[in-house]
Amino acid sequence: MNVLVINAGSSSLKYQLINVEKHDVLAKGICERVGTAGAFHKHGIDDNEVVIDAEMADHNQAMALVLESLTSGPTKAIDSLEEIDAIGHRVVQGGSYFDKSVLIDEDVIQKIDELAELAPLHNKAALMGIHACQQHMPGKPMVAVFDTSFFQTLPPKAYMYPIPYEMYEKHAIRKYGAHGTSHRYISQRAAAFLDEPLEDLKLITCHLGNGCSISAIDHGVAVDTSMGLTPLDGLMMGTRCGSIDPAIVTYLIDHENLTAQEVNDLMNKKSGLLGISGLSNDLRTIRTASEEGHERAQLAYEMYSNSVKKFIGSYIAVLGGVDAIVLTAGVGENCEKMRRMIFSGLNSIGIELDPEKNKERGYEREISSDDSRVRVIVIPTNEEYMIARDTYRIVEQLG
C-alpha cells in the first residue's frame, strides 16, 4: 500500500510517499513559504533533490504542485494518483477527543477545527492540507494521526494543573503533550532493540531536537510527559524557554511594558539556547562558540543538559526505576558531547555511558557501558513511517 504522508504547517507542506509493506520512501519533499513571495518546492531524496521556485497562493496550489511532481517529469515516482492508496495527515492537537489515529470524516474535521483554539497555527494548517487532498483526490481514504493521542493515557494527577478546577472545566486547560508519534515510535523500536516486550519495560524517551520533550512510559503506557497545554512547557529548547516560574510572565508584562502576546513570542521564539547565548538556536553553533570560550554559549549548553538531567531524575521517581533511556532527534541522535553531559555523574543511580560507544555513529545503537544497570540507547525517530503505518492499519480494515 502506498501512503502519502502530509505534514502541513502554517506556511509549509511536507510530504512523503511511502510504500508501507516495503518500508520504502518513494518520494519526499517540502513546499515552503506557501502563501508568501519567494515560495519554493523541494522534491526528491538526497542527491536527487530538485528545488523549484513556484508561486503557491495557498495549500491547495502547493498540493497541486506536489501531485504533479509525484506523477510527471523528472521527479516522477508513480504513474498516476491511482497509485496512492491512502493519505495520512499529521495533526498536532487531538485534545481529549482522540486517543488514537482515526479515519477522517466530517465529524473528525469539525473536531480538529474546534480544537484549533488550543493550537491555532497547527490545526488550521492541518485542515488546509486535508481540504486540499479532498479537492485533488476526492474519495481517497484519509487518516488523522495526532501528536497528542499517545498521551491520552496520562492519569489526572499528571495531566491536571494546580489552578482552579473550573479552568479545566471551562477551557479544557490540561496537559496534552506533543511529539507523541515520535515517543510512540522510539518506545516500540527500543523494545524491539532490547528484544523485550514493551509491556515489560519502564522507559524514559527523550526527543531532543530544536523542540524537546521527554516522556515516562510505564509498561507501554505513557504516564507523564514534559510538554503541556502547548509545546512551550518542559525542557529548555532551541528558542522556547520550557518550564519557568509562571510569575515571570506577569512581571514582564508589568516591568517591560509588554503585551501578553509579546511575552508569548518572547518565550516561544527568543528564549532557550538562542535567548541565553544571544547567538543561535542551533546546538552546533553553540557548541563551537562555547569551545572557543563564549561564556553565554557555554552557559546555554550547560542549562540545556541540566534541564534534561532534571527531567530524567524526576521520571525515574515517577516510574519507580527505569530499564532504559531512549534518545532521539537532531541532538539526541548526533551530539556525543551533550549526551555525555546529560548522563555525567549518574553512576550512583546505575546509569553509565560507554565513552567509545557514545562516539560511534550509526542507526539504532546502545551507548551505555556493560556495567550500566540502566541501558541507554539511541533510536533515530521516524514519525512519517509511523503515520504511514497507522494509515495502513486503519485503511486495511476498511477492506
Ligand code: ADP
Ligand atoms: P526539529 O525539532 O526542528 O525537527 P531536529 O530534530 O532536526 O529539530 O534537531 C535540530 C537540532 O539538532 C539543532 O539544534 C542542531 O544543531 C542539532 N544537531 C543536528 N546535528 C547535530 C550534530 N551533529 N551535533 C550536535 N547537534 C546537532
